[in-house]
Amino acid sequence: MDGIVSTTRTVNYESKTHAVIDSQISGSFSILIRQVERSFVRLNSIRCENLLSQKTLPASAAIVFEIPPSFLLAGEEICSGYVCNALSKTIIDSWIQGLILPQICKEAIELSKTGHGFLVEAQVEAVKETYINDVVDLNDYDSKGQRIPIKPVCPICLKEFVHSTSTIITKLRCCNHCFHRDCILTWLRRNHSCPTCRDDIHNPRPKKHISKTVCLGQKPMAIKYSEA
Structure with a gap:
């Protein structure tokens, strides 16, 4: 360990x-x-x-x-x-x-x-x-093994996500929004929500999922909506 x-x-x-x-x-x-x-x-x-x-x-x-x-x-x-x-x-x-x-x-x-x-x-x-x-989840990285942020800039400081040994990109798990590590930690000292979507990091809103079931023959396709 x-x-x-x-x-x-x-x-x-x-x-x-x-x-x-x-x-x-x-x-x-x-x-x-x-x-x-x-x-x-x-x-x-x-x-x-x-x-x-x-x-x-x-x-x-x-x-x-x-x-x-x-x-x-x-x-x-x-x-x-x-x-x-x-x-x-x-x-x-x-x-x-x-x-x-x-x-x-x-x-x-x-x-x-x-x-x-x-x-x-x-x-x-x-x-x-x-x-x-x-x-590592390889689907979240480019060919060089670097994480691909959802947005090109940090929503807090409005500076680009530049990959370097001195830059750490942090993703809030409640909503998947990305920020510079120092930016989001400074924000979270006074707020407990995402600065982009305002989702509460302790009690995030349930995310909706769509599951599709396709049946062969004459039966129509059924679409089910559920909340996680």
Whole structure:
């Protein structure tokens, strides 16, 4: 099963700082975590991915903790150890803790140099992406083994689909519309629908199928309509 499934984890850390009149120069952090999970099928040997699903987990209450003056002024290593211990006692997933720890410590030490206390309100978007390798469907590729998009340009950025090692074309499985990978992931951070047809990626509209039955002799051809 090696190489069949792989996972990437990233965080986007944004914060606002409020000065606090405090003779001890203490620092407080209020952290709100928003988690997003996406699953892709990655076609073998082809730089193309199909988005299977996206799920946004409900944000928990803000995590609040304080860094005492003695740890703020003791240097980066001591401060990092204290923050690491403080985060370990919260409900924040361990992988998120590891990725936001350097940012929190850096921000705390810089703010401690201002000579007054502070409150940092941070918002963290934590994204976990799982990639499942799949077999190649040759009918979707040209003679060079490159995927043929339904449209010649990405509907989001309106730039052509240029096949290169730095370009990844992603197809939404709910509707088969294609986009540049970075374009559609940026869109999906704020929307859960296809930007072309507005189909919900979690609950796509049922697709109509037409099945034809042809009978020999005098019987007419029967056409049946059904919904998947």
